[in-house]
Amino acid sequence: MPILKSSRPVSAAILVVLTVAACSTGEGVDTGADSGPASTTLNAAIAAEPDQLDPQKTTAYASFEVLENVFDTLVEPDDKLEMKPALAQSWTTAEDQLSWTFKLRSGVTFHNGDPFDADDVIYSYQRIIKGKLSSSYRFDSVKDVVKVDPTTVRIDLTRPTPNLLANLGSFKGMAIVDEKNVESGQIAKQPVGTGPFAFESYQRGTAITLRANETYWGGAPKIKTVKFGFVKEPSTALANLRGGQVQWTDNIPPAQVSGLLNGSDPTVQSVPSNDYWYFALNEKRKPFNDARVRQAFGWAIDRESIAQAARFGAAQVNQTAIPRTSSWYYDYAPYKQDPARAKALLQQAGVTQLTVDFMATSEYPETVAVAQVMKDQLSKVGITLNIRTEDFASWLADEAAGKFDGFILSWLGNVDPDEFYYSQHSSKGANNYQKFKNPQVDELLEAGRTTVDQARRKQIYDQAAKLIVDQASYVYLYNPNVVQGWSPKLKGYTVRADRAIRFRDASLSN
Amino acid sequence: MVAYALRRALQALIVLVGVSVIVFTLLQLVPGDPVRVALGTRFDQGTYDALRERSGLDRPLIAQYLSYLGHAATGDLGVSFRSGEPVTTLLLERLPATASLALTALLIALLIAIPLGVLAAVRAGSIWDYAATGISQIGVSVPDFWMGILFILLFSSTFGWLPPSGYEPLFGDPLGWVKHVVMPAAAVGLVSGAILTRFVRSAVLESLGRDYTRTAHSKGLRTGVVVRRHVLRGAMVPIVTVTGLQLASLLGGIIVIEIVFAWPGLGQLTLDAVRGRDYPVVQGSVLLLAATFLVVNLLVDLLYAVLDPRIRLR
Numbered sequence: 035m036p037i038l039k040s041s042r043p044v045s046a047a048i049l050v051v052l053t054v055a056a057c058s059t060g061e062g063v064d065t066g067a068d069s070g071p072a073s074t075t076l077n078a079a080i081a082a083e084p085d086q087l088d089p090q091k092t093t094a095y096a097s098f099e100v101l102e103n104v105f106d107t108l109v110e111p112d113d114k115l116e117m118k119p120a121l122a123q124s125w126t127t128a129e130d131q132l133s134w135t136f137k138l139r140s141g142v143t144f145h146n147g148d149p150f151d152a153d154d155v156i157y158s159y160q161r162i163i164k165g166k167l168s169s170s171y172r173f174d175s176v177k178d179v180v181k182v183d184p185t186t187v188r189i190d191l192t193r194p195t196p197n198l199l200a201n202l203g204s205f206k207g208m209a210i211v212d213e214k215n216v217e218s219g220q221i222a223k224q225p226v227g228t229g230p231f232a233f234e235s236y237q238r239g240t241a242i243t244l245r246a247n248e249t250y251w252g253g254a255p256k257i258k259t260v261k262f263g264f265v266k267e268p269s270t271a272l273a274n275l276r277g278g279q280v281q282w283t284d285n286i287p288p289a290q291v292s293g294l295l296n297g298s299d300p301t302v303q304s305v306p307s308n309d310y311w312y313f314a315l316n317e318k319r320k321p322f323n324d325a326r327v328r329q330a331f332g333w334a335i336d337r338e339s340i341a342q343a344a345r346f347g348a349a350q351v352n353q354t355a356i357p358r359t360s361s362w363y364y365d366y367a368p369y370k371q372d373p374a375r376a377k378a379l380l381q382q383a384g385v386t387q388l389t390v391d392f393m394a395t396s397e398y399p400e401t402v403a404v405a406q407v408m409k410d411q412l413s414k415v416g417i418t419l420n421i422r423t424e425d426f427a428s429w430l431a432d433e434a435a436g437k438f439d440g441f442i443l444s445w446l447g448n449v450d451p452d453e454f455y456y457s458q459h460s461s462k463g464a465n466n467y468q469k470f471k472n473p474q475v476d477e478l479l480e481a482g483r484t485t486v487d488q489a490r491r492k493q494i495y496d497q498a499a500k501l502i503v504d505q506a507s508y509v510y511l512y513n514p515n516v517v518q519g520w521s522p523k524l525k526g527y528t529v530r531a532d533r534a535i536r537f538r539d540a541s542l543s544n
Numbered sequence: 545m546v547a548y549a550l551r552r553a554l555q556a557l558i559v560l561v562g563v564s565v566i567v568f569t570l571l572q573l574v575p576g577d578p579v580r581v582a583l584g585t586r587f588d589q590g591t592y593d594a595l596r597e598r599s600g601l602d603r604p605l606i607a608q609y610l611s612y613l614g615h616a617a618t619g620d621l622g623v624s625f626r627s628g629e630p631v632t633t634l635l636l637e638r639l640p641a642t643a644s645l646a647l648t649a650l651l652i653a654l655l656i657a658i659p660l661g662v663l664a665a666v667r668a669g670s671i672w673d674y675a676a677t678g679i680s681q682i683g684v685s686v687p688d689f690w691m692g693i694l695f696i697l698l699f700s701s702t703f704g705w706l707p708p709s710g711y712e713p714l715f716g717d718p719l720g721w722v723k724h725v726v727m728p729a730a731a732v733g734l735v736s737g738a739i740l741t742r743f744v745r746s747a748v749l750e751s752l753g754r755d756y757t758r759t760a761h762s763k764g765l766r767t768g769v770v771v772r773r774h775v776l777r778g779a780m781v782p783i784v785t786v787t788g789l790q791l792a793s794l795l796g797g798i799i800v801i802e803i804v805f806a807w808p809g810l811g812q813l814t815l816d817a818v819r820g821r822d823y824p825v826v827q828g829s830v831l832l833l834a835a836t837f838l839v840v841n842l843l844v845d846l847l848y849a850v851l852d853p854r855i856r857l858r
Contacts, residue, residue, distance in 0.1 A: 085626040085820070093584035166594035168587045222628050238637045239808020240711050265709055266803045266812075269693060273701050273708040397819070427576025427821045434580060445585070457586065464588050 074258040076524065076542055078535075079265040079274055079283040083239065086222040089209040090158070090167050095446070098206050099284075099535045100242050100262050104145075105209035105227035108136060108155065108202050111532060115308065115360065115449050117199035121150065121210055121228065121251075122187075131194035131486055138185045142251050144212045145232035152181040158210045169208055171457075171464070172201040175483075194484045196491060200450035204532070230255045230538035240264065256526075256541035272519070275300050281521040281542065284535070288346050291517050302519040304348045305529040308449065310355045311344075311404065312508040313442040314468035315390075322439060326383040328506035332369040333376035334415045335408055341512045344403040349512040354499045355445070355454045357513040359531060362451045364496045366503060376415040389418045393433070393441040397426035401442045404511065433467050441467075444514070447532055451495040452483055459498070459507050470507035545849070549842070556838040563834040564616065567827050568609050578625050578821035599625050612827070621831070622824035624817075631828035634813060639832075642802075642809035644714050645732070646794035648725050652733025653740050653790065658783075660737075661744025666771060668749060676741065683738020689800040692731040696804075699727060709806035728805040732798050736790055743786045747779035754778060780851045788844035795840075796833045 084097035089105050092098070110120040122136040142150040159179045162169050175198075177190040189198070202208055215226040225233050230252060231244035241263040246255040263280065265271040271285035286294065286302065294302040315322040315331065322328060337351040350358060353367040380388065390412075394401035402423055409419040419440075424432065432438055448454045457463040460479045461471040478498040485491045502508065518529050527540040579596045596602050600611075612622060621631035664676035700708035706727055712720030751757060752775055760770045799811035810829055817825035848855045 083816075086628060093582065166591045168583050168591050170591055171586070171588050237808075238634075239641065239812065240806075263710070263806070264808075265806045267709075267806070270696060270709045270804060270806060273696050277700055277704060277708060279707055279710075425576070425819060427578070427581045427819065428574075430580045430585075431575050431577050434577075443585075465586060 076257045076260045077280040079263050079271045079280040081285040083264040087225045088222045089206050090162055101206050102534045103231040104225055104229045104233055106229050107208050109199050110203045117203050133188055133190045135188045139251055140185050142228055144226050144228050146226045148212055150228055151184045152187045154210050155187045156181055157213045194486055196486045197450040197452050204449040255538045260537055281524050284518045286517055286519050291348055299522050300519045303529045304515040304517045306350050306357050306359050306513055307516045308531045309444050309446045310513050311444040311511045314508050315440045316438055317469045318436055321385050324383045325505050326379045330376040330379040332506055332509050333372045335411050336371040337511055340404055340407045343407045344400050348515040351512045353510050355510055364499045373415050391439040392419050392421050393438045394421055394423045395426050395429040396423055404442055459502050475501050552842050567830045571823050576821045581820050621828040624825050625822045626820050631824050635828055635832055638810045638813050648729035649732035650791050652729055653737035656737030657740030657744050661741045662748050664745045665748035680738040680741040683734055688731045688735045689804050692801055692804040695727040711808050728801050728807055732801055744783055747782040751775045751778035784847050788840050792837045792840040795836045
């Protein structure tokens with residue numbers, strides 16, 4: 035008789051589900067690759083495998099690392115994150131600010147040979163709007179997209195939208211796609227764009243290979259093949275870079291960054307990004323509805339030591355959201371570590387002992403590291419931080435349901451101040467999970483959306499930022515650096531503040 | 545024996561349906577919303593509702609399950625929420641990587657465990673025994689991923705003999721496959737071998753104390769012959785049992801090792817799917833895992849009859 039009872043697979047299967055659900059660590063799949071002649075093939079190691087390759091549907095950073103090189107938008111951010119012509123050569127704005135007319139580049143073709151024209155722009159934008167894809171909020175103020183002639187597109191608006199260019203260009207999710215590629219269902223696996231590199235092949239779980247688009251409107255790239263390998267483990271990615279199996283990676287062990295910054299092989303750069311880290315407190319729950327309690331957190335913490343512990347110093351502390359490098363930066367830093375002041379504020383609010391249910395996520399170990407340093411600092415003013423570490427799916431569900439006293443996370447890839455502040459702090463904002471409500475902030479954020487004069491607009495956002503910081507809707511911590519490393523053979527590559535990975539101007543020597 | 549195998553196959557089918565019910569129910573209990581994970585942090589309600597409807601998550605649970613089961617019966621395990629690809633395709637793409645790594649690791653494990661375990665048992669109480677049990681104790685205590693990182697440091701970073709990570713298909717580029725498989729398979733195989741060594745030792749020890757062994761000795765056979773012909777044969781049933789279990793759990797995904805070595809296997813796929821609440825992929829991989837256990841167990845049971853003629857399969 036068989037010794038093993040057939041109930042074992044069941045219990046084993048349950049065990050696997052439970053263990054995996056309980057201990058999710060990081061993301062992704064991977065490989066470095068060591069094939070191809072070094073002179074024309076760039077092997078790049080990214081930290082995760084893209085979930086899919088449809089730029090309008092994916093939300094994964096890994097996908098955009100690849101797709102940045104395959105697709106174009108109408109306009110695109112330059113090194114300073116100013117919007118510059120891309121598929122649109124030029125544009126004009128109507129007197130009443132309610133329509134923008136874009137003149138398209140002519141002679142551009144998709145990688146499959148299809149010519150690019152106004153119909154493609156309309157198809158791409160309508161797909162996002164009608165399909166309610168995740169970028170559809172970027173078309174909030176768009177009434178219609180109209181073809182004027184084959185190389186001219188007009189966008190009609192319901193209200194003046196000074197940040198229209200940022201909405202259209204700062205995110206690759208707004209890419210211009212090829213109708214045939216979409217309708218055939220191929221886009222998620224074999225995307226066709228107009229960008230500097232064309233999709234060539236996909237080795238599942240291992241790598242995606244792109245080849246140079248020799249007819250790219252910006253000039254043919256010097257690197258002829260780019261192979262994006264998926265390497266989840268940072269120490270493995272660094273070993274690959276050192277061993278010459280890859281020539282570029284953004285997956286470097288944080289603890290080793292400072293030691294690598296001064297070397298030339300590999301070249302490692304740490305550049306301030308547009309992302310920011312913050313924490314927020316649930317204003318639907320007492321006593322966090324009292325601004326003094328929230329401010330006490332601001333006075334209790336020391337941002338420098340938090341940034342040091344969480345990122346080994348690869349960050350710029352900031353008390354507002356927008357980084358120093360941006361033209362929208364607002365120099366405002368009212369808080370510093372002052373436990374006596376924090377205690378006094380708590381006392382004024384009638385709070386003596388405070389225990390906080392604080393959410394961090396294992397998806398981003400940085401949240402846990404920051405929370406641990408904060409726990410120590412807050413304990414000195416009588417606040418007990420109970421850190422609850424969840425996997426990201428549970429974390430997101432609890433955030434949406436308001437099941438938290440506080441949480442910590444970051445926002446990525448914002449360029450325009452509207453993106454930095456509206457959805458997070460307007461009482462109408464879709465991401466105002468902390469339930470902040472301030473009529474003056476609401477009014478300013480609405481005004482910022484429609485004010486065309488740039489100087490006036492900057493003033494409006496400065497005022498809004500001041501209120502948000504003073505009222506501690508978010509307590510801002512720092513802008514993290516983007517850290518990337520590459521072989522000295524890779525020339526002409528620059529690290530960008532928006533984390534876009536662009537290989538089109540780079541070259542590879544022997 | 546054929547009737548036996550058929551009956552077991554039928555039982556297996558019932559178990560698989562049971563597994564599917566349990567996995568489906570458990571996934572509903574796990575907190576987290578697949579639609580929110582897929583959309584990331586920035587979206588509006590209309591976008592959310594649209595994707596929920598497209599994924600079929602707005603239908604009643606029973607309807608969702610029954611349609612899943614109906615499709616599964618025809619080999620269609622649904623479509624991944626994240627990539628939009630058929631789950632069957634995703635699983636079949638990853639299976640060769642995991643299977644080839646698991647089998648290589650098991651081979652290494654057996655090459656270590658059988659000689660070492662037999663030596664320790666035959667020379668029980670000697671310095672050989674202590675050495676073998678000591679080595680296996682170390683092997684059991686060292687996590688395989690840590691051994692993997694040490695291997696990378698030594699053989700890739702320091703000596704530059706082997707690529708630190710990656711994968712080539714066995715039937716596409718055999719030499720490339722060997723270069724890539726050596727380190728992960730050795731890391732898993734050493735640990736697995738250490739576990740097996742202890743089982744081999746105790747099984748052989750038990751067999752050494754049996755009457756038939758004493759008889760063989762009294763017939764005047766040399767020790768080597770006694771061990772090969774009588775002791776090992778008697779110890780085979782428990783060894784095969786444990787080996788089968790090891791193989792099944794290795795096939796279930798050597799998750800951490802797959803991540804350290806960027807090995808595109810089932811473990812990584814399952815882990816990503818759980819993290820992204822990609823229900824169809826989780827269900828598919830658990831069903832595949834359960835099926836693997838069933839098949840390996842069946843093979844082990846069939847092997848019993850071959851190894852020990854006294855066992856009849858009815």
